Amino acid sequence: MLSMSLLNALDVESCLGLLLVSLLIFDFWKSKNAPNFPPGPWSFPFLGNVFAGFDCRAMDEVAAKFGNICSLRVGYDKIVLVSGYERVKEVLETQGDYFLDRVRSLPFKQVVQGNGISLSSGYKWRKQRHFTSFHLKAFAEGKNALERHVQQECIYLCQSIEEEQGSPFNPHDILNNATVNVIGCFAFGKLSDDGFVDFRNLLVNSDSMFIENIPQIQFYNAFPGIVKRFYGPHKTALLNYAKLSAFVKKQIEKHKKDWDPFDHRDFIDAYIGEIDKRRKDTEAAFTGENLACITVDLLKTGTQTMTDTLRWALLLMTKYPDVQKKVQDEIDCVIGKWRQPCLVDRVKMPYTDAVLHETQRVSNIFPLTAPRLTSRDSVLAGYFIPQGTLVICHLSSVLKDPSQWEKPDQFYPEHFLDDRRNFRKRDAFYAFSAGKRSCLGEQLARNTLFLFFTSLLQRFSFSAPEGLGPHCKDQEQIKMSQESSQIFVSLRQEKRESDLN
Ligand code: HEM
Numbered sequence: 001m002l003s004m005s006l007l008n009a010l011d012v013e014s015c016l017g018l019l020l021v022s023l024l025i026f027d028f029w030k031s032k033n034a035p036n037f038p039p040g041p042w043s044f045p046f047l048g049n050v051f052a053g054f055d056c057r058a059m060d061e062v063a064a065k066f067g068n069i070c071s072l073r074v075g076y077d078k079i080v081l082v083s084g085y086e087r088v089k090e091v092l093e094t095q096g097d098y099f100l101d102r103v104r105s106l107p108f109k110q111v112v113q114g115n116g117i118s119l120s121s122g123y124k125w126r127k128q129r130h131f132t133s134f135h136l137k138a139f140a141e142g143k144n145a146l147e148r149h150v151q152q153e154c155i156y157l158c159q160s161i162e163e164e165q166g167s168p169f170n171p172h173d174i175l176n177n178a179t180v181n182v183i184g185c186f187a188f189g190k191l192s193d194d195g196f197v198d199f200r201n202l203l204v205n206s207d208s209m210f211i212e213n214i215p216q217i218q219f220y221n222a223f224p225g226i227v228k229r230f231y232g233p234h235k236t237a238l239l240n241y242a243k244l245s246a247f248v249k250k251q252i253e254k255h256k257k258d259w260d261p262f263d264h265r266d267f268i269d270a271y272i273g274e275i276d277k278r279r280k281d282t283e284a285a286f287t288g289e290n291l292a293c294i295t296v297d298l299l300k301t302g303t304q305t306m307t308d309t310l311r312w313a314l315l316l317m318t319k320y321p322d323v324q325k326k327v328q329d330e331i332d333c334v335i336g337k338w339r340q341p342c343l344v345d346r347v348k349m350p351y352t353d354a355v356l357h358e359t360q361r362v363s364n365i366f367p368l369t370a371p372r373l374t375s376r377d378s379v380l381a382g383y384f385i386p387q388g389t390l391v392i393c394h395l396s397s398v399l400k401d402p403s404q405w406e407k408p409d410q411f412y413p414e415h416f417l418d419d420r421r422n423f424r425k426r427d428a429f430y431a432f433s434a435g436k437r438s439c440l441g442e443q444l445a446r447n448t449l450f451l452f453f454t455s456l457l458q459r460f461s462f463s464a465p466e467g468l469g470p471h472c473k474d475q476e477q478i479k480m481s482q483e484s485s486q487i488f489v490s491l492r493q494e495k496r497e498s499d500l501n
Pocket residue numbers: 117118119129183297298299301302303305306309365366368369370371395430431432433436437438439440441442444445
């Protein structure tokens with residue numbers, strides 16, 4: 001009897017053992033790389049490198065070990081990571097056409113269903129991007145649109161900051177209000193006061209929607225059936241996305257009621273006009289659903305990036321008072337103390353322009369591109385990358401590439417100045433990415449940042465409370481200081497002494 005059950009137990013064990021070996025062989029076969037595929041670290045059976053972290057620092061570590069073109073595996077998805085100016089340029093520009101398509105993390109894929117701009121691919125993406133880009137440029141460059149609106153926002157912004165005078169405060173909400181209003185003005189035109197309050201509250205949570213590169217989402221993408229049952233950032237992101245989307249849809253309905261074909265007040269009005277014109281081109285998908293997705297896309301991508309850049313700019317001014325003083329001297333010289341800054345001033349202000357560019361270079365707002373999907377087999381630096389592979393470009397590795405920048409790890413506005421102190425464009429300035437899928441709002445962002453930054457420094461000096469600012473040792477510490485609201489991002493603004501005299 002005893003020997004019988006031992007035999008049975010052994011049988012079960014050997015069956016389990018056999019099953020495990022078969023699964024491991026299956027895993028080995030399924031995860032096998034194509035010949036000459038970029039190298040990468042050892043990965044767990046079935047899971048791959050889901051624990052890798054997928055942030056900029058983790059990517060740096062993998063690249064340091066395996067080179068500028070390396071790979072990771074998430075479940076059975078292969079991800080190629082590309083770093084350094086030469087290689088990233090090849091992916092985004094030289095061979096850009098093969099690396100254009102997008103794949104989004106599953107949570108958003110289900111919601112947007114290939115709509116929007118940052119989430120779409122192919123013909124639909126090209127048509128939608130072209131239309132939106134035209135209107136963004138017109139808004140950013142038109143004399144009566146962005147400039148006038150941002151100048152008005154600058155007045156409110158300065159008033160809000162003035163109220164904080166004398167004590168440390170966290171500028172996040174004040175700056176966020178200002179950038180939200182700019183994108184809101186482009187998208188919706190004028191909202192009622194209540195509408196703007198709702199809208200701002202919704203966008204406070206927009207950063208929770210930037211979730212592509214966090215480990216939980218990699219888990220979700222690899223094992224959707226399991227992860228979707230649990231609470232986590234994917235659920236929060238979807239909830240916030242749904243709320244913002246519902247708000248936008250309500251605005252679209254309101255616009256439809258008093259739409260005038262001869263007077264387009266804003267982007268939504270212009271798009272509604274286009275829906276009718278392009279009804280026959282079903283593939284381009286000019287629909288109400290797509291309009292809602294694009295508007296959410298612009299709000300999501302446009303506001304947080306601009307707010308973070310401005311926060312960085314102010315923080316860096318507290319850390320480098322000598323730079324702040326030079327910017328203020330340039331403002332005093334070109335604009336004076338009382339006239340409002342305007343866009344034509346920028347060409348006469350190379351130092352301020354250089355400081356803003358350098359802020360974007362060091363601040364790492366957008367360290368990695370969202371994954372792209374290769375549309376055909378390609379070869380990159382001798383490595384074979386099969387069609388259907390995910391590719392992520394490490395933008396901050398370009399912005400800190402020692403072969404491109406004289407002092408990659410320092411805040412050094414001279415990177416953007418030539419020998420005669422004129423503004424100097426740099427090829428490796430990839431803060432807005434590059435190629436056909438680069439940032440759609442670049443012009444709008446650059447103009448808005450310039451007007452806000454110069455208005456603030458015209459009016460205030462920014463300094464750090466005791467124990468912060470100049471004592472922060474490195475960029476990482478500054479970054480942390482930006483993230484923890486109360487203690488670190490307390491900057492004290494004072495009127496410049498010269499203004500008081
Ligand atoms: C300082 C501000 C900004 C920075 C640093 C920034 C950076 C970027 C980067 C790096 C990308 C490429 C992402 C990728 O390839 O995965 C991107 C894409 C995009 N950005 Fe921006 N952005 C900023 C402001 C804005 C603004 C103000 C808007 C719109 C109002 C905007 C709209 C978009 C859109 C729609 C895309 C997707 C383009 C596509 O997939 O074709 N961005 N941005």
